[in-house]
Amino acid sequence: MAAVLCPGSFDPPTNGHIDVIERAAKHFDQVVVAVIANPSKEPLFSLDQRKDLLVDVLSHLDNIEIASFDGLLVDFARTRGISVIVKGLRAVSDFEYELQMAQMNSALLPGLDTMFVTAKPNWAFLSSSLVKQVARYGGAVDGLVPPLVGKALEEAYRVSPPTEHT
Amino acid sequence: MAAVLCPGSFDPPTNGHIDVIERAAKHFDQVVVAVIANPSKEPLFSLDQRKDLLVDVLSHLDNIEIASFDGLLVDFARTRGISVIVKGLRAVSDFEYELQMAQMNSALLPGLDTMFVTAKPNWAFLSSSLVKQVARYGGAVDGLVPPLVGKALEEAYRVSPPTEHT
Amino acid sequence: MAAVLCPGSFDPPTNGHIDVIERAAKHFDQVVVAVIANPSKEPLFSLDQRKDLLVDVLSHLDNIEIASFDGLLVDFARTRGISVIVKGLRAVSDFEYELQMAQMNSALLPGLDTMFVTAKPNWAFLSSSLVKQVARYGGAVDGLVPPLVGKALEEAYRVSPPTEHT
Amino acid sequence: MAAVLCPGSFDPPTNGHIDVIERAAKHFDQVVVAVIANPSKEPLFSLDQRKDLLVDVLSHLDNIEIASFDGLLVDFARTRGISVIVKGLRAVSDFEYELQMAQMNSALLPGLDTMFVTAKPNWAFLSSSLVKQVARYGGAVDGLVPPLVGKALEEAYRVSPPTEHT
Amino acid sequence: MAAVLCPGSFDPPTNGHIDVIERAAKHFDQVVVAVIANPSKEPLFSLDQRKDLLVDVLSHLDNIEIASFDGLLVDFARTRGISVIVKGLRAVSDFEYELQMAQMNSALLPGLDTMFVTAKPNWAFLSSSLVKQVARYGGAVDGLVPPLVGKALEEAYRVSPPTEHT
Amino acid sequence: MAAVLCPGSFDPPTNGHIDVIERAAKHFDQVVVAVIANPSKEPLFSLDQRKDLLVDVLSHLDNIEIASFDGLLVDFARTRGISVIVKGLRAVSDFEYELQMAQMNSALLPGLDTMFVTAKPNWAFLSSSLVKQVARYGGAVDGLVPPLVGKALEEAYRVSPPTEHT
Numbered sequence: 001m002a003a004v005l006c007p008g009s010f011d012p013p014t015n016g017h018i019d020v021i022e023r024a025a026k027h028f029d030q031v032v033v034a035v036i037a038n039p040s041k042e043p044l045f046s047l048d049q050r051k052d053l054l055v056d057v058l059s060h061l062d063n064i065e066i067a068s069f070d071g072l073l074v075d076f077a078r079t080r081g082i083s084v085i086v087k088g089l090r091a092v093s094d095f096e097y098e099l100q101m102a103q104m105n106s107a108l109l110p111g112l113d114t115m116f117v118t119a120k121p122n123w124a125f126l127s128s129s130l131v132k133q134v135a136r137y138g139g140a141v142d143g144l145v146p147p148l149v150g151k152a153l154e155e156a157y158r159v160s161p162p163t164e165h166t
Numbered sequence: 167m168a169a170v171l172c173p174g175s176f177d178p179p180t181n182g183h184i185d186v187i188e189r190a191a192k193h194f195d196q197v198v199v200a201v202i203a204n205p206s207k208e209p210l211f212s213l214d215q216r217k218d219l220l221v222d223v224l225s226h227l228d229n230i231e232i233a234s235f236d237g238l239l240v241d242f243a244r245t246r247g248i249s250v251i252v253k254g255l256r257a258v259s260d261f262e263y264e265l266q267m268a269q270m271n272s273a274l275l276p277g278l279d280t281m282f283v284t285a286k287p288n289w290a291f292l293s294s295s296l297v298k299q300v301a302r303y304g305g306a307v308d309g310l311v312p313p314l315v316g317k318a319l320e321e322a323y324r325v326s327p328p329t330e331h332t
Numbered sequence: 333m334a335a336v337l338c339p340g341s342f343d344p345p346t347n348g349h350i351d352v353i354e355r356a357a358k359h360f361d362q363v364v365v366a367v368i369a370n371p372s373k374e375p376l377f378s379l380d381q382r383k384d385l386l387v388d389v390l391s392h393l394d395n396i397e398i399a400s401f402d403g404l405l406v407d408f409a410r411t412r413g414i415s416v417i418v419k420g421l422r423a424v425s426d427f428e429y430e431l432q433m434a435q436m437n438s439a440l441l442p443g444l445d446t447m448f449v450t451a452k453p454n455w456a457f458l459s460s461s462l463v464k465q466v467a468r469y470g471g472a473v474d475g476l477v478p479p480l481v482g483k484a485l486e487e488a489y490r491v492s493p494p495t496e497h498t
Numbered sequence: 499m500a501a502v503l504c505p506g507s508f509d510p511p512t513n514g515h516i517d518v519i520e521r522a523a524k525h526f527d528q529v530v531v532a533v534i535a536n537p538s539k540e541p542l543f544s545l546d547q548r549k550d551l552l553v554d555v556l557s558h559l560d561n562i563e564i565a566s567f568d569g570l571l572v573d574f575a576r577t578r579g580i581s582v583i584v585k586g587l588r589a590v591s592d593f594e595y596e597l598q599m600a601q602m603n604s605a606l607l608p609g610l611d612t613m614f615v616t617a618k619p620n621w622a623f624l625s626s627s628l629v630k631q632v633a634r635y636g637g638a639v640d641g642l643v644p645p646l647v648g649k650a651l652e653e654a655y656r657v658s659p660p661t662e663h664t
Numbered sequence: 665m666a667a668v669l670c671p672g673s674f675d676p677p678t679n680g681h682i683d684v685i686e687r688a689a690k691h692f693d694q695v696v697v698a699v700i701a702n703p704s705k706e707p708l709f710s711l712d713q714r715k716d717l718l719v720d721v722l723s724h725l726d727n728i729e730i731a732s733f734d735g736l737l738v739d740f741a742r743t744r745g746i747s748v749i750v751k752g753l754r755a756v757s758d759f760e761y762e763l764q765m766a767q768m769n770s771a772l773l774p775g776l777d778t779m780f781v782t783a784k785p786n787w788a789f790l791s792s793s794l795v796k797q798v799a800r801y802g803g804a805v806d807g808l809v810p811p812l813v814g815k816a817l818e819e820a821y822r823v824s825p826p827t828e829h830t
Numbered sequence: 831m832a833a834v835l836c837p838g839s840f841d842p843p844t845n846g847h848i849d850v851i852e853r854a855a856k857h858f859d860q861v862v863v864a865v866i867a868n869p870s871k872e873p874l875f876s877l878d879q880r881k882d883l884l885v886d887v888l889s890h891l892d893n894i895e896i897a898s899f900d901g902l903l904v905d906f907a908r909t910r911g912i913s914v915i916v917k918g919l920r921a922v923s924d925f926e927y928e929l930q931m932a933q934m935n936s937a938l939l940p941g942l943d944t945m946f947v948t949a950k951p952n953w954a955f956l957s958s959s960l961v962k963q964v965a966r967y968g969g970a971v972d973g974l975v976p977p978l979v980g981k982a983l984e985e986a987y988r989v990s991p992p993t994e995h996t
Contacts, residue, residue, distance in 0.1 A: 002168075002194075023279050027250050028168075072963075075967065083192075086281075089265070090598075095261050096924075099284055100920075100954075100957070100960070101955075102284045103955030104955050104964070106284075107955070107974070108964060108969055113189050113284075115193070115281040115283050116281065116283075117281050118268045118269065118280060121269055121454050121457065124453050124456065125453065125597070125599075130599075130602050134570060134602070137569040137570045137573065139570050139572065139573070139606055237469040238465075238469045260760075262426075266422075266456075266457045266459070266462070267462075268457075270462050270466070273457070273475065273476070274466060287951035287952050287954050287955065288951050288952070290764075290767065291764045291766075291767030291768050291771070293764070296768050300736060300772060303736045304735075305736050305739070305772055306772065309771065334526075355611050358611075359500060359581070360500075404798065404801040404803050406803065407801065415525070416525050427593050428758075431616055432754075432788075432789045433789075433794075436790075436794050438616075439789070440798060445525065445616075446615070447525070447584075447614065447615050448587070448613065448614040448616075449611055449613050450604075450611075450612060450614075453601055619786050619788050620785050620786070622788065623785065623930045623931075623933030623934050625930070628934050631902075635901040635905065636901075637904065637905070637938055638938065641937065666832075666857060690913075691832060691943065691945070747856075748857050750945075753929070759925050763919070770948075777853050777856075778947070779916075779945040779946065780946040780947075781943055781946075782932045782936075
């Protein structure tokens with residue numbers, strides 16, 4: 001049975017992430033969503049919160065498992081016996097970094113392939129950081145993240161309306 | 167059964183193409199190598215020659231079908247009931263063009279996804295055009311294409327040694 | 333009164349072109365849509381056809397003039413006393429070429445600025461060549477071009493259904 | 499009256515910023531230079547210092563207003579009733595990020611357009627961070643920033659001559 | 665003695681080419697300017713004309729040899745016993761193509777290195793094709809090419825003033 | 831005698847760095863490997879450790895000097911009377927940043943050229959940061975760095991095996 005990994009920080013999951021995971025779930029037997037437990041940047045949401053959000057927003061898919069890992073993705077892939085990583089691709093800088101990671105992972109674990117899938121053009125500008133930046137200032141993030149994630153962001157930030165200094 | 171399409175002109179197939187097709191064949195049940203019958207540039211090898219070369223250089227894979235098509239890739243995919251295209255990715259300009267095609271194809275046939283796989287770094291500089299350019303002047307293409315393709319190239323070109331005009 | 337130029341081959345105009353021209357028309361007093369009379373590639377539609385199509389698909393805008401030119405864009409801009417070119421931006425290779433043209437035009441006519449506007453993400457993959465390629469094989473181009481342009485494409489091409497050679 | 503926003507940290511303003519603002523001021527009725535009050539990186543110059551520097555180096559332009567904002571740029575644009583952002587474009591990574599921001603801002607405030615203008619090639623390599631890095635080690639920044647900004651930088655850094663450790 | 669190759673079509677040589685060759689001549693003992701005899705696009709100037717133009721515009725450098733070659737650059741390099749190619753770099757698409765060629769050449773002739781040097785930002789937008797396009801319509805190319813090349817372009821094209829079709 | 835600079839943090843040196851330095855050493859009389867004493871990110875290895883590692887892994891080259899500097903590279907180049915910087919190029923974002931630095935350095939010290947050399951495709955994905963990330967989690971870095979550097983990394987990190995949180 002062909003299982004694939006969809007790794008990420010998911011801090012929080014966006015409509016772009018969900019789009020990519022849905023595509024992976026459609027084309028492969030099983031998708032293991034692999035949450036990076038301790039991303040290099042201090043996350044806004046705890047690991048448990050991020051996993052709970054993913055469970056909720058992916059509840060319409062039945063070949064999904066939400067897992068998490070610490071350390072190297074290749075070690076997690078090896079442990080799980082998975083040989084395909086599926087990632088979304090947005091822009092050029094993305095592409096370069098992702099290509100570098102893909103080659104590195106393939107050097108560390110020969111036989112591990114990374115497959116890139118393109119999300120809807122609408123999500124091409126979307127990233128968790130941009131979404132957080134918007135939510136932090138009380139901007140409307142509906143349309144960018146599922147309602148549930150929108151609520152979680154609202155709770156996480158005290159709404160601080162922008163002030164003009166003139 | 168999950169079948170995927172690997173489309174291309176394959177004029178001629180290179181070690182880079184073979185690397186990508188091998189990866190697709192490893193992760194999916196069936197790979198339909200879809201030869202573009204009439205590419206925009208006049209091909210060096212006839213459609214039959216290109217298909218024969220592919221049959222030979224992919225004979226070690228048993229979940230491969232060599233087909234060809236004329237017209238739109240999305241129509242071919244629709245006819246065959248296939249919803250995944252697998253392509254190799256090399257460089258940035260590549261990436262931009264491929265992304266554009268992927269979005270266009272997905273707009274023409276909703277549900278059709280393109281998945282990009284990265285080949286070995288060694289093949290990152292490789293293209294059929296470069297190989298032909300080298301072979302045309304009698305350059306050594308072993309290591310870039312399978313021996314059989316090398317011979318086909320040799321026959322196709324009269325060896326014209328480079329001359330210095332001083 | 334600030335007039336700007338929107339140059340292009342418009343062979344044929346797409347929804348992406350229209351999006352860019354609409355944005356220019358919103359922010360500037362007057363938009364001169366400048367059709368390149370003799371593009372380097374032989375156009376599918378005659379100059380008159382391309383101008384007629386533009387007149388039709390831009391009829392909802394009242395600060396638009398459809399003109400055409402032969403030769404250098406900077407000479408046309410000089411003749412018309414216009415100092416801003418507005419162009420759409422899609423992808424990276426686009427960006428590089430457009431940047432090169434912008435710098436060249438500014439070197440040829442100091443004071444001539446090029447302003448790039450980003451179209452809707454949906455049009456990021458769209459180009460006249462891709463649209464023609466689709467229409468040539470009878471693919472559905474509605475959603476990519478206005479209905480009128482779709483009809484013009486249909487007439488221009490004999491519908492040739494794709495054939496699989498197996 | 500068509501007013502546009504030129505947002506930035508301006509920590510400090512460089513010749514590249516000034517070039518872009520001059521072009522905006524030439525083509526639009528009014529330019530609001532919008533200083534980001536609290537950029538993500540701790541600025542070298544206080545908000546007041548950055549605004550004062552801008553007032554000085556832009557004193558030759560009479561359709562300029564120096565303002566500042568905290569929070570989302572789209573909220574500031576909405577408050578001011580402005581529907582065009584003008585930004586300079588330098589390189590590819592720039593372009594990707596700016597494109598992402600433009601699409602995000604347009605999603606948050608439909609009707610808000612970002613227009614990119616290319617500065618002189620000489621400024622293509624210029625950024626506030628590079629200028630600060632140079633000034634920090636006593637490098638000569640004349641030609642990169644106005645004399646006034648050069649002096650401000652000199653005062654801001656203690657001149658620490660580079661030492662070779664052999 | 666370290667000799668290097670500066671290959672190109674030089675149809676015609678531009679100020680950008682000259683800048684790169686001057687830098688190569690400054691850092692290496694000997695520079696062999698290697699004119700591609702038969703470029704893939706039909707050249708405007710004959711091989712002899714291109715070589716003569718180079719002789720003239722490089723007459724201020726005394727460690728320069730103007731040669732030409734047909735066929736593969738690696739064969740020419742091998743014949744001359746040269747192991748460094750020096751090329752100018754402009755933009756991203758350039759970079760990708762050049763990188764591809766560099767890797768290919770190094771695969772064909774192990775030990776052959778390509779070194780890229782960046783020209784002045786002013787020449788970043790410059791290419792022989794753009795210059796020809798400008799000259800063809802009677803545009804002023806002084807500042808982009810040496811006066812001698814400007815004259816050669818003038819003679820090569822009949823000056824056809826741009827016509828507006830309204 | 832033509833000496834060149836190969837600057838970097840070398841925290842730690844990788845096979846990619848060594849490849850670039852070897853190429854520089856082959857084509858120029860003398861290579862000064864210039865270690866950035868205090869890189870912006872806190873280094874894992876002390877300056878002395880990094881210099882010692884370089885001495886060891888470059889001991890097969892006899893036209894190498896290991897130096898270090900603090901402050902601006904242009905000042906170090908001026909002090910040493912060196913007018914060529916040699917750097918390796920990997921990917922596009924790399925290229926953009928490096929191009930920016932090259933233009934800046936050339937503006938600060940006219941006559942200082944940066945020459946980019948492409949390393950083996952195998953090292954295209956390699957960076958000191960990626961290597962450290964791998965080593966931190968006990969991943970195998972042989973093949974990416976010389977054995978000596980591998981041992982130094984092992985000592986520097988406590989091996990923390992990845993744990994899955996399910």
